[in-house]
Amino acid sequence: MQSGHATARAGSNIALVKYWGKRDAMLNLPAAGSLSITLDALFTETTVRLDCSLQADSLSLNGQPADASRISRLLDLLRARAASRSYMAVESCNNFPTAAGLASSASAFAALVTAANQAMDIKLTPAQRSELARRGSGSAARSIFGGFVEMVPGIRDDGSDSIAHCLAEPDHWPLQVVVAVTNRSAKPVSSTDGMNQTMKTSSYYSAWVEGVASDLEQARQAVRARDFERLAEISEFSALKMHASALAARPGVVYWNAATVAGMHCVRELRAAGLAVFFTIDAGPQLKAVCLPEAAPAVGQALASIGGVTEVLHSRLGSGASLI
Ligand code: PMV
Secondary structure, three states: OOOOEEEEEEEEEEEEEOOOOEEEOOOOEEOOOEEEEEEEEEEEEEEEEEEOOOOOOEEEEOOEEEOOHHHHHHHHHHHHHHOOOOEEEEEEEEOOOOOOOOOHHHHHHHHHHHHHHHHOOOOOOHHHHHHHHHHHOOOHHHHOOOOEEEEOOOOOOOOOOOOEEEEEOHHHOOOEEEEEEOOOOOOOOOHHHHHHHHHHHOOOHHHHHHHHHHHHHHHHHHHHHOOHHHHHHHHHHHHHHHHHHHHOOOOOOOOOOHHHHHHHHHHHHHHHOOOOEEEEOOOOOOEEEEEOHHHHHHHHHHHHOOOOOOEEEEEEEOOOOEEO
8 A cells, every 4th residue: 555655764874985986877886895884963854745646756855946857767766666657746855965975865865765665665675775775876775774884786787786785783883973064065076977087087996996895895894893993994095095096087086175185184193192083085075084982072173173164063873764
């Protein structure tokens, strides 16, 4: 029975071993695996309503009418599974800056698939929701799950084995994340465009892809053993390598601003002084500091004092996408 409407919440996630590059652009299949943590304090809430009177899907994003074409393509896949023709009215709200390198597309597509699955009564398993969320945005496959999450690239052409799974629940190792926001506006180069540019023109891209499997194995072991130093080393290595491959594109893709770079030095100084903290950066200028809970207040204070840091957000690890 289709309930007709449902609301879901999904946390954004931050990759510690990055996803950067696709093996199939149409199906959004990653060229390599990735490993992330799901956040509880930065989330998207999405309500889906089936409406037979609509002539097309509609989207309201943070209270404003928005272009529905990207969500419509994903809803078409769900409609095909449900043998439904109903268009949908979708209302989506992020409680953090949208499209600024804070993984808003990850939480948005994970929440959308979870809400639409219920509204259309499709009864998808979490793995199937992960596969579908991936079609909206590669990193969204990971936001279906909570805690520490691994995305498996898969080998099948249809992408049916390109899904994420939970490596460890949040209480396995309750890390915290401090996000230093250095610019709230939407990023000028989307992650998809940045990846394309890197794949097509960066001679460092093949080296990047070749290294991911070994980075993943080290990150998995660090998470299993709760070895902070090891996770710090491998995560910064992965983030800097991803950006190095993008910087070496033609023209180079530069996501950092001065405050991003100041943030990296700040985090390394804090770590040298004995605080358990490391940084990571995605396709935008925000700096994300991952730390043990006892380090979070000092990390937040230090990042807030950097010129150009406009806001500091704190988060714990969160659970996977769920209905509310
Ligand atoms: O999910 P997308 O297509 O926006 O790509 C995400 C890419 C990074 O955020 C830079 C890395 C990652 O693994 O999340």
